[in-house]
Amino acid sequence: MGKYFDMLAEDVRLHEGLKACMNCGVCTAVCPAAEFYNYDPRQIVAIVQTRDDDEIERLLKGNAIWYCGECMSCRPRCPRGNTPGYVIQALRTLSQRLGFFVESEKGRQQLALKRMIGDNILATGYCLTPRNIRPELHPEQGAVWEWIYDNHEDVYGRFTETYLKEGAGALRRMDSESMKEIHRIFEVSGGKQFFDTIEQHSERKAREMGYDGATEEYMLETYTYNSENHY
Amino acid sequence: MRRASWQEYQKDIASDKYYYARSCIRQNFFPGSERAFLDILHNDLGIDVFDDPLHTSCTGIGYHSDVVPLETIMTVVARQFALMAEAGYENFISSCITSFGIYNEVLATWEEFPETEERTRKYLKEATGRELVKPRSIAHTSDIMFHHRQAIARKAKLRLVNRHTGEPLKVVEHIGCHYAKIFPKSGIGGSEFPYVLAGMIEAWGGDVVDYPERRHCCGFGFRNYLVQANRGSSVANSHKKLESMAPYKPDFIVANCPGCAMFLDKWQYAIAEMEGMTYGADGRGIPVLTYEEMAGLVLGYDPWELGMQMHQVDVEPLLDKMGVEYSPEAKYLGAGGKYIGKPADVAVNCFDQRRIYEIKR
Numbered sequence: 241m242g243k244y245f246d247m248l249a250e251d252v253r254l255h256e257g258l259k260a261c262m263n264c265g266v267c268t269a270v271c272p273a274a275e276f277y278n279y280d281p282r283q284i285v286a287i288v289q290t291r292d293d294d295e296i297e298r299l300l301k302g303n304a305i306w307y308c309g310e311c312m313s314c315r316p317r318c319p320r321g322n323t324p325g326y327v328i329q330a331l332r333t334l335s336q337r338l339g340f341f342v343e344s345e346k347g348r349q350q351l352a353l354k355r356m357i358g359d360n361i362l363a364t365g366y367c368l369t370p371r372n373i374r375p376e377l378h379p380e381q382g383a384v385w386e387w388i389y390d391n392h393e394d395v396y397g398r399f400t401e402t403y404l405k406e407g408a409g410a411l412r413r414m415d416s417e418s419m420k421e422i423h424r425i426f427e428v429s430g431g432k433q434f435f436d437t438i439e440q441h442s443e444r445k446a447r448e449m450g451y452d453g454a455t456e457e458y459m460l461e462t463y464t465y466n467s468e469n470h471y
Numbered sequence: 472m473r474r475a476s477w478q479e480y481q482k483d484i485a486s487d488k489y490y491y492a493r494s495c496i497r498q499n500f501f502p503g504s505e506r507a508f509l510d511i512l513h514n515d516l517g518i519d520v521f522d523d524p525l526h527t528s529c530t531g532i533g534y535h536s537d538v539v540p541l542e543t544i545m546t547v548v549a550r551q552f553a554l555m556a557e558a559g560y561e562n563f564i565s566s567c568i569t570s571f572g573i574y575n576e577v578l579a580t581w582e583e584f585p586e587t588e589e590r591t592r593k594y595l596k597e598a599t600g601r602e603l604v605k606p607r608s609i610a611h612t613s614d615i616m617f618h619h620r621q622a623i624a625r626k627a628k629l630r631l632v633n634r635h636t637g638e639p640l641k642v643v644e645h646i647g648c649h650y651a652k653i654f655p656k657s658g659i660g661g662s663e664f665p666y667v668l669a670g671m672i673e674a675w676g677g678d679v680v681d682y683p684e685r686r687h688c689c690g691f692g693f694r695n696y697l698v699q700a701n702r703g704s705s706v707a708n709s710h711k712k713l714e715s716m717a718p719y720k721p722d723f724i725v726a727n728c729p730g731c732a733m734f735l736d737k738w739q740y741a742i743a744e745m746e747g748m749t750y751g752a753d754g755r756g757i758p759v760l761t762y763e764e765m766a767g768l769v770l771g772y773d774p775w776e777l778g779m780q781m782h783q784v785d786v787e788p789l790l791d792k793m794g795v796e797y798s799p800e801a802k803y804l805g806a807g808g809k810y811i812g813k814p815a816d817v818a819v820n821c822f823d824q825r826r827i828y829e830i831k832r
Contacts, residue, residue, distance in 0.1 A: 309692020367532035394805025431543035
């Protein structure tokens with residue numbers, strides 16, 4: 241009893257996010273995710289507060305902890321000064337460290353996020369770059385985005401002289417020394433190891449699900465599949 | 472009056488000598504605003520802003536997608552602060568709301584859990600050889616624009632007024648959640664009555680629209696948009712806001728978060744395509760501006776040099792209301808001044824409902 245809670249308690253966000261919750265439900269009332277998902281941050285915090293290993297393990301392996309959008313609308317409204325969003329962050333981190341995230345549809349999406357955002361940081365120094373917002377994966381971006389994407393050098397060139405080039409300015413290419421520093425930061429602070437953990441557990445789960453490993457096909461499946469059982 | 476409570480949430484904002492940290496989302500979707508911010512400060516207000524070619528992303532989108540660990544983002548942030556100090560600056564400003572929340576969160580974490588600061592210093596030294604120096608002040612670029620709003624008003628060539636009626640334009644202001652919901656004291660006006668955009672709108676002649684879902688999230692929700700399977704949640708939240716604001720007939724929306732500005736623009740497109748529904752009083756979409764675009768129009772900047780052709784919802788109806796002079800032909804020119812073709816017609820820019828359905832067919 242309390243093993244998982246003790247692991248969560250190693251995360252400073254749990255200390256900051258959960259003192260003693262009185263279960264008033266204000267967080268759920270104001271939560272944009274709770275509005276459209278079958279999601280109740282009040283209940284999540286209540287479960288964590290019980291310190292019950294079985295219940296917390298169910299959370300770590302389930303979909304519920306992945307519905308939150310981390311907008312932190314819960315934080316200023318909680319009358320006890322808790323932050324359910326921080327509790328969610330601690331749960332998600334532990335779920336990935338233990339490899340439990342691959343047991344839920346929403347959790348498995350972490351592979352897509354690691355490859356699309358995480359790998360892009362290590363490749364470019366940015367979370368997002370225009371070339372990885374591909375219109376076929378982003379139909380909601382509309383006709384103007386397609387026009388920008390197709391004419392990217394002309395469109396961006398109007399606003400920045402350093403588009404894809406080194407130097408100061410928007411959308412500049414990162415210099416190699418800065419990129420080396422970012423890589424070293426990810427190495428010494430555990431970022432790369434965390435990425436590897438996501439890959440390893442995804443690889444195991446993909447094979448279990450009949451894929452030939454955590455291939456592009458498996459990653460795209462996690463990115464696009466919606467069972468419609470979340471509302 | 473509770474509405475006056477914004478005055479209880481004030482913070483010291485430096486007046487000059489800023490170290491500028493760029494935003495990933497903003498430079499992708501609003502590179503004209505990135506440039507306009509620097510131009511307005513340098514050229515119109517004579518202020519020193521350092522645009523450092525060495526800083527990287529804060530990695531905040533990765534952090535809030537839960538793939539970048541806290542220890543890693545703290546070290547990346549420490550590097551940004553080290554670069555600021557090495558460049559001789561101490562007032563750190565960020566053009567991204569996610570980053571702004573991150574910088575405040577990291578500083579607060581170091582304060583409350585000093586062992587995390589010690590660990591970060593060690594990681595930074597080991598990884599880069601650099602020394603962490605904390606900034607004297609942290610501000611978002613909308614704070615800076617707010618701080619100088621009266622100076623901008625004095626140089627205004629246009630006001631936020633409908634030139635046909637003489638009435639103030641009705642403006643919906645949308646504040647990014649991480650501006651003040653994480654640390655209410657870090658934002659002008661706090662989280663309940665943020666005044667950072669309302670102050671600009673009022674100073675430049677417009678009227679602020681108060682509507683029920685004014686403080687609701689735009690719907691970004693990081694993984695709730697970034698993963699295609701989750702985007703229903705993102706659009707549903709934008710939809711809720713748009714439904715709530717539409718009866719007040721806003722002339723435009725202004726946001727201080729680049730993500731929010733992009734989503735409120737793009738989801739109007741998607742809703743029009745999916746449902747044939749538009750939210751502007753004229754039957755089109757409601758234009759969505761960044762605060763630099765709003766400031767730039769007030770100061771007489773060319774809308775296409777501000778990058779407003781990169782919006783999905785056309786801004787021309789707003790430009791006409793304000794009396795902005797612009798060349799329709801210049802909208803779709805590339806870097807060398809040559810015409811590069813134009814995007815396809817879409818329902819959100821069509822005021823005629825019959826035509827919307829023709830486009831959809």
